[in-house]
Amino acid sequence: MDATRSYPDAAAISALLLAWYDRHRRVLPWRALPGETADPYRVWLSEVMLQQTTVAAVRPRFAAWVARWPDFASLAAAEEAEVMAAWAGLGYYARARNLVAAAKAVVADHGGVFPQDEAVLRTLPGLGAYTAAAVAAIAFGRRAVVVDANVERVVARLFAIRQPLPQARVAIRAAADTITPDARAGDFAQAMMDLGSAICTPKKPSCLLCPLAAECRARHEGSPDALPVKAAKKAKPQRHGTIFWLERDGAVLLVTRPGKGLLGGMRALPTGPWSDAPPGLADAPVTADWQMRNATVAHGFTHFDIELALAVAGGQAHQAAEGEWWPIAELDRAGLPTLFAKAAAAIMRKDG
DNA sequence: AATACGTGGCC
DNA sequence: TGGCCAAGTAT
Numbered sequence: 001m002d003a004t005r006s007y008p009d010a011a012a013i014s015a016l017l018l019a020w021y022d023r024h025r026r027v028l029p030w031r032a033l034p035g036e037t038a039d040p041y042r043v044w045l046s047e048v049m050l051q052q053t054t055v056a057a058v059r060p061r062f063a064a065w066v067a068r069w070p071d072f073a074s075l076a077a078a079e080e081a082e083v084m085a086a087w088a089g090l091g092y093y094a095r096a097r098n099l100v101a102a103a104k105a106v107v108a109d110h111g112g113v114f115p116q117d118e119a120v121l122r123t124l125p126g127l128g129a130y131t132a133a134a135v136a137a138i139a140f141g142r143r144a145v146v147v148d149a150n151v152e153r154v155v156a157r158l159f160a161i162r163q164p165l166p167q168a169r170v171a172i173r174a175a176a177d178t179i180t181p182d183a184r185a186g187d188f189a190q191a192m193m194d195l196g197s198a199i200c201t202p203k204k205p206s207c208l209l210c211p212l213a214a215e216c217r218a219r220h221e222g223s224p225d226a227l228p229v230k231a232a233k234k235a236k237p238q239r240h241g242t243i244f245w246l247e248r249d250g251a252v253l254l255v256t257r258p259g260k261g262l263l264g265g266m267r268a269l270p271t272g273p274w275s276d277a278p279p280g281l282a283d284a285p286v287t288a289d290w291q292m293r294n295a296t297v298a299h300g301f302t303h304f305d306i307e308l309a310l311a312v313a314g315g316q317a318h319q320a321a322e323g324e325w326w327p328i329a330e331l332d333r334a335g336l337p338t339l340f341a342k343a344a345a346a347i348m349r350k351d352g
Numbered sequence: 353a354a355t356a357c358g359t360g361g362c363c
Numbered sequence: 364t365g366g367c368c369a370a371g372t373a374t
Contacts, residue, residue: 050370057360057369091358094372128372148370166353193370202368203363233366262357302357338359 008158008215014181014188020211021191024198028055029062031190038186040114041071043139044102047131048095055197061090072112075103081256084265085335093266093337097259098126116140138186145177146189150196155179156228157200160217164229172228200224239306241274243297243343244284247314251325252344253285254334262301269340270323271308278309286321288313297346299339308339310347 022034030046032038045065049058065086069075075083080100087096102124106114115121116139121132133144147155152165152172159175161168181188199206205224207213218224246253252269259265272283281290293310300306326334331344 047370052357052369052371053359054361054369089359091360092371094357098372126372130371134370146370149368150370190370197370264357300359302359303355 007220008179008212008217010179013158013179013212013215016211016215017191017195018181018184018187021187021194024194025187025190026055026194026198029059038139040135040139042066044114044127044131044135045099047134047138048099048126049090051095051131052092053090057090072103072106072114075100076107078103080265081267085267085333088266088335089338089341091338093264094260095126097265101125102127114139116142118142118144134189137189141184141186143180143182143185144189145173145180146185146192147173147176148193150193150200151176151189153202153228154192154196154200154212157205157218157224158212158216160221160227162227162229164231166231168228236300237276237304239274239276239304240278240308241306242272242279242281242284242309242311243340244270244272244290245310245312245314245344245347246270246285246288246321247312247328248325250329251327252331253321253323254326254336255285255323263337263339266337267324267326267334267340268336269343274306278307280309281311284311285323286313293347295346297339297343299342306339308343310343312347 027033030042046058046062049062068086069078078100080097083096083100084093087093105124106112116136118132118136121127121135122129127135130146130148133146134148136142136144137146152169155161155172155176156168158179161171161175163171195210195212199210203225207216207219207224210216213219216224218227254267255270257263257266257268270285272279272281284290290311290313293312295310297308297310298305299308328348336344
């Protein structure tokens with residue numbers, strides 16, 4: 001390249017990237033086709049579903065969701081338990097609670113019309129800095145600095161920002177601001193994310209296919225795959241617990257977990273305390289002839305791993321238990337988080 | 353600022 | 364196969 005020219009060059013980047021996007025943009029169910037107007041509800045819903053969640057996982061869930069709750073009004077009127085069950089398996093369940101709360105706020109506080117202003121969007125539950133900016137840009141064409149993990153990676157490489165994350169976020173955001181155009185802000189944001197997803201990947205980026213290669217400082221300096229630098233991960237603690245499977249007349253006892261915290265608001269199998277050592281039969285939901293199974297269920301959360309023992313009882317009369325008796329044949333429809341779906345599957349396999 | 357908060361796919 | 368990673372938010 002011309003050594004006398006400075007790079008990365010903001011105007012060149014947005015023009016090159018938008019031209020690339022016009023040729024290579026992904027077709028996604030929530031994304032407007034060229035010339036179409038985006039549906040703000042669908043944009044918002046997709047952005048929330050996509051928080052820390054892959055396109056492949058979201059795709060079928062998005063279709064089912066919009067078939068059931070096609071707009072803010074229907075979602076605002078939905079039964080919370082049904083919403084939580086519909087979210088089961090997607091993780092980060094506060095997102096589902098916040099979807100309902102935000103839909104109610106749109107109806108109650110904004111006349112049923114989704115606000116277009118980034119700062120107002122930011123006040124809705126579940127819309128943080130990223131999502132408010134993404135919705136403002138993608139749904140409403142507002143200029144907004146949209147920074148997700150893809151943009152962080154692309155920008156860290158374009159500008160060769162070597163400070164480690166998360167401290168680099170300030171510099172990355174400032175750099176992203178300099179390359180965000182006034183026009184086609186939504187396309188620019190989606191283009192950055194498509195580029196990060198398909199070309200400027202975390203490992204083995206395809207620089208030979210990258211429309212921004214000539215503008216990329218990390219590329220010129222030799223090792224774009226080394227950026228962004230990330231802080232070392234902490235070790236995950238190992239915890240232990242017991243899941244209690246109580247059967248009666250072809251039904252199993254389910255509880256609803258407290259509204260906040262881990263798996264908050266979700267249907268679940270009863271568990272005892274989760275601790276550093278196997279707790280055995282402590283805190284069983286009722287007094288019964290509990291039998292410990294040999295197998296255990298292992299599950300990894302973001303910040304700890306857990307191994308759960310399985311205790312089974314049934315077949316005799318016992319005291320009233322708190323919860324719902326759920327037909328085992330319909331357990332698929334209970335909306336159990338993956339951890340409990342795994343445990344139920346293990347128990348019903350009989351090897352559990 | 354640091355931590356809590358899920359899950360599935362990929363290599 | 365186990366670590367890494369994903370269109371983050373709330374507190």
